[in-house]
Amino acid sequence: MTSRGTQVRVASPVPARPPLSVDTLAAMQKLMGRYPRPRSALLPMLYLVQAEHGFVSREGMKEVGKLLGLSAAEIAAVATFYTMFKRRPCGTWLLSVCTNVSCDLAGGTKIYRRLKEALGAETEETTADGLFTVEEVECLGACDGAPVLQVNYENYEHVTEDLALSLIESLRAGNVPQPTRGERPKESNAVSRRLSSVEAKP
Amino acid sequence: MVNVTIDDRAITVPEGTLVIRAAEQLGLYVPRFCDHPYLAPLGACRQCLVEIEGQRKPLTSCTTTVTEGMVVKTQFTSDIAAGAQKGVLELLLINHPLDCPVCDKGGECPLQDQVLAYGPGGSRYREPKRRYVKPVPVSPLVYLDRERCVLCARCTRFASEISGDPFIELFERGALEQVAIFEDQPYESSFSGNVIQICPVGALTDAEFRFKARPFDMTSTPSVCNLCSSGCSLTIQQRRGQIVRVLARDNPDVNEVWTCDKGRFGHAYVQRPERVVEPMIKKEGSFVPVSWAEAVRLIAGRIQTVKANGESAAVLAGARLPDEDAYAVSRFARTILGTNNVDHRLRRGSAEEDAVLPQLMHAEPVEYETLERAKLVVVAGLDPREESPILFLRLRKAALKHRVPIVELQPRRTALARFGARSIRCAPGTEADVLLAAATRLGERGGVDASAVKAHHPSVSALLERCGADADHVYALADLLQRAGSDAVFLAGERLSTSPGALAACWNLAAGLGAKFARVSRRPGAAAAVWTGLHPKLLPGGRLVDNDRERLEVEAAWQTSVPAQPGLDGRSILDGASRGAIGLLYLVAIDPAFDAPDSSLGARALDTSDFIVAHDLLLTESSRRADVLLPAVAVPERAGTFTDWEIRPQTFSPAVGAPGLAEPDWQILSMIAAELGVAFPRSLEDIRREIRSLVRPQGTRTPVLVPDVSIPKSTEHYPFMLLTYPLLLDDGTMMLGANDLMRTADDVFVELNAKDAERIGVEPGESVRVSSQHGAIEAPLRVLRDLPNGSVFIPTNQRGTRVQSLLDSTDAMTFVRVDPADAGRRG
Amino acid sequence: MTEQTPVVTGRFGAESSDTYDGYTRTGGYEGLRAALEMSPDQIIDMVKAAGLRGRGGAGFPTGVKWGFIPRERKPTYLVCNADEGEPGTFKDRELMERDPHQLIEGIAIASYAIEAAQAYIYCRGEFAFAGRQLERAIAEAYDQGILGKRVAGSDYSLDVILHRGAGAYICGEETALLESLEGKRGQPRLRPPFPATNGLYDQPTVVNNVETLSTVPHIIKNGADWFKQWGTEKSPGTKMFCVSGDVERPGNYEGPLGMPVREVIDGFAGGVKGGKKLKAFTPGGSSTPLLTAAHLDAGMDFESIAAAGSLLGTGAIIVLAEDACMVRATYRFMKFYEHESCGKCTPCREGCFWLSQVLHRIENGSGRSEDMKLLTDVSNNIFGRSFCAFGDGAVSPVLSSVKYFADEYTEHIAKKGCPFER
Numbered sequence A: 001m002t003s004r005g006t007q008v009r010v011a012s013p014v015p016a017r018p019p020l021s022v023d024t025l026a027a028m029q030k031l032m033g034r035y036p037r038p039r040s041a042l043l044p045m046l047y048l049v050q051a052e053h054g055f056v057s058r059e060g061m062k063e064v065g066k067l068l069g070l071s072a073a074e075i076a077a078v079a080t081f082y083t084m085f086k087r088r089p090c091g092t093w094l095l096s097v098c099t100n101v102s103c104d105l106a107g108g109t110k111i112y113r114r115l116k117e118a119l120g121a122e123t124e125e126t127t128a129d130g131l132f133t134v135e136e137v138e139c140l141g142a143c144d145g146a147p148v149l150q151v152n153y154e155n156y157e158h159v160t161e162d163l164a165l166s167l168i169e170s171l172r173a174g175n176v177p178q179p180t181r182g183e184r185p186k187e188s189n190a191v192s193r194r195l196s197s198v199e200a201k202p
Numbered sequence B: 001m002v003n004v005t006i007d008d009r010a011i012t013v014p015e016g017t018l019v020i021r022a023a024e025q026l027g028l029y030v031p032r033f034c035d036h037p038y039l040a041p042l043g044a045c046r047q048c049l050v051e052i053e054g055q056r057k058p059l060t061s062c063t064t065t066v067t068e069g070m071v072v073k074t075q076f077t078s079d080i081a082a083g084a085q086k087g088v089l090e091l092l093l094i095n096h097p098l099d100c101p102v103c104d105k106g107g108e109c110p111l112q113d114q115v116l117a118y119g120p121g122g123s124r125y126r127e128p129k130r131r132y133v134k135p136v137p138v139s140p141l142v143y144l145d146r147e148r149c150v151l152c153a154r155c156t157r158f159a160s161e162i163s164g165d166p167f168i169e170l171f172e173r174g175a176l177e178q179v180a181i182f183e184d185q186p187y188e189s190s191f192s193g194n195v196i197q198i199c200p201v202g203a204l205t206d207a208e209f210r211f212k213a214r215p216f217d218m219t220s221t222p223s224v225c226n227l228c229s230s231g232c233s234l235t236i237q238q239r240r241g242q243i244v245r246v247l248a249r250d251n252p253d254v255n256e257v258w259t260c261d262k263g264r265f266g267h268a269y270v271q272r273p274e275r276v277v278e279p280m281i282k283k284e285g286s287f288v289p290v291s292w293a294e295a296v297r298l299i300a301g302r303i304q305t306v307k308a309n310g311e312s313a314a315v316l317a318g319a320r321l322p323d324e325d326a327y328a329v330s331r332f333a334r335t336i337l338g339t340n341n342v343d344h345r346l347r348r349g350s351a352e353e354d355a356v357l358p359q360l361m362h363a364e365p366v367e368y369e370t371l372e373r374a375k376l377v378v379v380a381g382l383d384p385r386e387e388s389p390i391l392f393l394r395l396r397k398a399a400l401k402h403r404v405p406i407v408e409l410q411p412r413r414t415a416l417a418r419f420g421a422r423s424i425r426c427a428p429g430t431e432a433d434v435l436l437a438a439a440t441r442l443g444e445r446g447g448v449d450a451s452a453v454k455a456h457h458p459s460v461s462a463l464l465e466r467c468g469a470d471a472d473h474v475y476a477l478a479d480l481l482q483r484a485g486s487d488a489v490f491l492a493g494e495r496l497s498t499s500p501g502a503l504a505a506c507w508n509l510a511a512g513l514g515a516k517f518a519r520v521s522r523r524p525g526a527a528a529a530v531w532t533g534l535h536p537k538l539l540p541g542g543r544l545v546d547n548d549r550e551r552l553e554v555e556a557a558w559q560t561s562v563p564a565q566p567g568l569d570g571r572s573i574l575d576g577a578s579r580g581a582i583g584l585l586y587l588v589a590i591d592p593a594f595d596a597p598d599s600s601l602g603a604r605a606l607d608t609s610d611f612i613v614a615h616d617l618l619l620t621e622s623s624r625r626a627d628v629l630l631p632a633v634a635v636p637e638r639a640g641t642f643t644d645w646e647i648r649p650q651t652f653s654p655a656v657g658a659p660g661l662a663e664p665d666w667q668i669l670s671m672i673a674a675e676l677g678v679a680f681p682r683s684l685e686d687i688r689r690e691i692r693s694l695v696r697p698q699g700t701r702t703p704v705l706v707p708d709v710s711i712p713k714s715t716e717h718y719p720f721m722l723l724t725y726p727l728l729l730d731d732g733t734m735m736l737g738a739n740d741l742m743r744t745a746d747d748v749f750v751e752l753n754a755k756d757a758e759r760i761g762v763e764p765g766e767s768v769r770v771s772s773q774h775g776a777i778e779a780p781l782r783v784l785r786d787l788p789n790g791s792v793f794i795p796t797n798q799r800g801t802r803v804q805s806l807l808d809s810t811d812a813m814t815f816v817r818v819d820p821a822d823a824g825r826r827g
Numbered sequence C: 001m002t003e004q005t006p007v008v009t010g011r012f013g014a015e016s017s018d019t020y021d022g023y024t025r026t027g028g029y030e031g032l033r034a035a036l037e038m039s040p041d042q043i044i045d046m047v048k049a050a051g052l053r054g055r056g057g058a059g060f061p062t063g064v065k066w067g068f069i070p071r072e073r074k075p076t077y078l079v080c081n082a083d084e085g086e087p088g089t090f091k092d093r094e095l096m097e098r099d100p101h102q103l104i105e106g107i108a109i110a111s112y113a114i115e116a117a118q119a120y121i122y123c124r125g126e127f128a129f130a131g132r133q134l135e136r137a138i139a140e141a142y143d144q145g146i147l148g149k150r151v152a153g154s155d156y157s158l159d160v161i162l163h164r165g166a167g168a169y170i171c172g173e174e175t176a177l178l179e180s181l182e183g184k185r186g187q188p189r190l191r192p193p194f195p196a197t198n199g200l201y202d203q204p205t206v207v208n209n210v211e212t213l214s215t216v217p218h219i220i221k222n223g224a225d226w227f228k229q230w231g232t233e234k235s236p237g238t239k240m241f242c243v244s245g246d247v248e249r250p251g252n253y254e255g256p257l258g259m260p261v262r263e264v265i266d267g268f269a270g271g272v273k274g275g276k277k278l279k280a281f282t283p284g285g286s287s288t289p290l291l292t293a294a295h296l297d298a299g300m301d302f303e304s305i306a307a308a309g310s311l312l313g314t315g316a317i318i319v320l321a322e323d324a325c326m327v328r329a330t331y332r333f334m335k336f337y338e339h340e341s342c343g344k345c346t347p348c349r350e351g352c353f354w355l356s357q358v359l360h361r362i363e364n365g366s367g368r369s370e371d372m373k374l375l376t377d378v379s380n381n382i383f384g385r386s387f388c389a390f391g392d393g394a395v396s397p398v399l400s401s402v403k404y405f406a407d408e409y410t411e412h413i414a415k416k417g418c419p420f421e422r
């Protein structure tokens, strides 16, 4: 199995992004109103930046800072603490392979290595076609399904090396396979928006 | 009080005391990195672990408060504590570089000390150390070396907790946690140097001091800052006669352990080659060095001639003189020159100022600590962060830690508003209206004796309309004042004196409430200038020249007569000089040709004066026009006293030697007196004794008359009212040579609100032309959200512009027009 | 095969148990209705009487915690800790995916008991599906008048706000969670003061685990004595055990507290995979010291596991079979702690970093004879000296594996490599 056209871009510079859309800003205002103190909306707002820009862009962090009355440094201090906020453009499909002990016992590490080899991508790096980002992650809280592979945070459990490879082929061909539970994963930007909980009640 | 035992020694300490502090009181030093007495307890570095009886684990002494009967064992008596500390030390060292020999902190580094005292001989850590690019500048003044950082978070906590400039933060997490700034946004703070001082290791270093000296090669002298009126205690460190570093010195009453960047980094002027180092006499248009004897003889002769001819003499002295010099100048003017023509201001005085200033001595002093206990602080006509940075920090602490409400009254919102101070904004020059409206409202509710307002003024609604302040805000102020009563504190900026009626209205409101009042000036010698009588109507101790009883007291002390007629104020002296009516103009540490609110007047006055004597450190616009130029010593080169805005006197002694033949101002005056054979103090001690006997608080406070002000209206041609005051880092001569510091100064700008900017048709960043009847300047526009309509702010004396050229010091207010710069050029 | 005792897992497998209709059809929200008839104090007394202990790992009595909330300071907050990240633990995720209403009911009862008008669910970000299930169930609950103004027709109002984390294990620690919920870096806070008096926004706050709160409706509905029919005197009730690793049937199983480990592994999870021998297991997630085959008869309750030298933690049993490499497993655990350490305190930040490197070296053939002492020393320098309990958890696998499997380390060092095939 080959991975045509997918090569690593090593330490690509973080690209600039345009100002946030009116839509996103409105969603941010809504989130800020949801909490007794607007700063509580910071993590959700960073998800919205990621939803629009594909990662937490410097422009987005500055805008969030303005809205919350915080310095850009204060925003970045928070953004860099959490692993789900990506520092550079993330692929359409984020592949997260758990290699913690229960998964490792079931072959998680081998799957991770195999995927990286197949995609030629370094950790936190994205394939040149912008389709995939592969990462090694900590326990995903689904050890009964070890080894676990997440695609945009949807679980594919009891995967094998072959299954993992055919999964990326399907994704590349535009077919999104059914995960172990729940819906088929959406593209990463849509997922980030959902993670902001902006659509939740109340 | 709580009784505890530490290392078998009993001590009684107040409830809430931290174990680490209680131990300090016993002289037991528990090692620490993150702990800092002025920062909230954190407990992160874990270096201060001690054993506490009954506890399963060792506890951090920096976060544990004492409880009755607690038995503590530190590393001196407990193997558990010693072992825990050793363990933490080993972990702190695994990633620490071994570059002590080239580290600025070497020799004063607690980590180094710790290792020396308890550390292992070698490291068991064999893996590669964490590597970072280093050093990285986080501002023009501060360098960061992340490899040396122990992640104690003192710097980031200082920035967010103390100064409120959170531009330096902890990024990332775990072993990658690191101090950082946001991309290319520098750590911009007027207080940035403090993070260097509190960094326990060499992670944050001083851009200027780097590699200059080792701590053990330097001699330290305690000193007091002479760059503003905050009164910071400093330590000046010199090596081979050169000042290499200035540190803040712990003084809980004043600056705690902080100082601003100006005080820390603004000392280069002292040791510049440009310093005037010998007496000089103007001969055929250029200066010729002479001996002190010759210079003094010349001046004495001139004084005799002027007196014999009945010509008038006048003295202008800068408000940056130490108390002793200010006093000597005041006495010199009265007893040697025989004149009351003496002032520290270059502008007009006013009846209200004349009425309030002598009473300031009667007021119960306001201290830094008072602010933390106040029920309300009203800040009027003062931008503390720019004009008295340490006062700003204390106000911030009062507001955030002690929940003291703060109301600022200014045309321009200041940094106070960033931590919740309420802002009442009014048009420049209309502060009196706001204060009178609040006082009237308060009077209507019986909150203050209405007679204390002492003003004939229009109705509240008319006042509010005139000043444009938000009525709700003014009523809220009245409510707060009513609640606070005599626990309110008023901080009146010196600028209030130039806003018609404002100083009087503020004074009366405070007096009526029995509240505390302090006048805060920007210059370090402003309080001394008033107390010692660098003022045409005031003698030392706030005594009035034209009050016979008071004048007699001074005459008795000086054993000579003093003219009973009030003299000329600064503006009148310059006016007189420009008409050739002053036979001898004596300048001490002042630069009227540059600083006078009407700069052409200053230059004209000097150019027309017959004879000018100047004491100065440097050649200035004014001192280069002198006939006799005398070299004065700088503050770090001498002993003296500064009285800060609180009226707290603090003495200092010389830290470095003076260059050439320079002498303290008082000494120069004493030499002239000796030449003339007139009695005059001969030593610093003499002067101090006289000050002690003459300058004492006396009398009671009474309301003063608020002038019936009719505020001029803007015209169609000059529709904007101008507000101007200097920012912390201006283009003053004292900033000479402080190049890194000046890189952090703001560029010049003109500030309008968005509506006005739009009306004129300029975008932020574009250049505008501001013109008045007297002159014009150009600078880029900034938009400040809630500057009142029709107001424009331009910082005074910012590098590249001279706002003075727009002003005329006889006008109460300056009206200007603002146009796009290119339009100005076209037509 | 051992029978389970389904209480919180009672609806697992039932049709549409994750919907409002499915939930109410099987007795859902009856506990809430009963609670709303009671006074807050009566509820707290009942939960105290039931002896329910927190399921988040520390086992603190839930009723006692609620009782700490001062009545006079408002607002108070309830925060549901749904950040489940402890390696080996996957019970909260399944509870949220399969029975989200049960959690909402528990939250409503707890909030009513502490007079909170707002509750937050801090849900681990990576739990996308669980998050959506909650989001949907919350919306249903609002539509059905269970949440919002006039909860279930009473005078009591409650908003439940779903808040997703963003990838940081430490945010499961309750004070770090509160920091994170306030939009800050998830670093733990100094204690005292405790969240009960100074929690979210400095107001009185209760933080409870998903499983804890999911248990509450059953206690209110059936009474304290009913709950106490299971478990031991000090650890009453049932609990979910998450079994994973080298077992035949990994999964969540619910049984009475105090049941022997052996029964959980063999009876529930079908025993060690492929009939191999058990080498080691964690009784409560990776932060609890490893135990060995010698401990299989210990009861799965707080006291018995403590007596065996470990902690019940989250009840997450990771089983390692005879052919698993303990050094590799320990290294892999340590890598987790290195990655997840928040960085605030020296021992944990530097110590985990160091331990992880040493373990990696040993596993990869560069071990030195002094390494075992080094591992123990460094671990002891973290244990009991770090800022929060993360540090103690982090060194548990190291100290316990060195204690029980020293020979494996020695073998790695002597052979300059890993002797295991797997």
Ligand SMILES: Cc1cc2nc3c(=O)[nH]c(=O)nc-3n(C[C@H](O)[C@H](O)[C@H](O)COP(=O)(O)O)c2cc1C
Pocket (backbone or CB within 6 Å): C053, C054, C055, C056, C057, C058, C059, C060, C062, C081, C082, C083, C084, C085, C086, C169, C170, C171, C172, C173, C174, C175, C207, C208, C209, C210, C212, C213, C388, C389, C390, C393
């Ligand atoms: C490092 C660390 C991680 C934790 N993670 C979780 C977690 O993911 N979920 C949880 O409920 N409790 C977790 N806890 C325990 C919580 O701090 C807290 O005790 C618990 O949420 C209280 O709820 P309970 O009383 O219902 O158990 C963690 C504790 C520590 C020290």
Ligand code: SF4
Pocket (backbone or CB within 6 Å): C170, C187, C188, C340, C341, C342, C343, C344, C345, C346, C348, C349, C386, C387, C388, C389, C390, C391
């Ligand atoms: S032990 Fe220290 S570094 Fe580790 S998670 Fe807790 S506070 Fe953070």
Ligand code: FES
Pocket (backbone or CB within 6 Å): B031, B032, B033, B034, B035, B042, B043, B044, B045, B046, B047, B048, B049, B060, B061, B062, B063
């Ligand atoms: S000084 Fe006590 S923990 Fe740092």
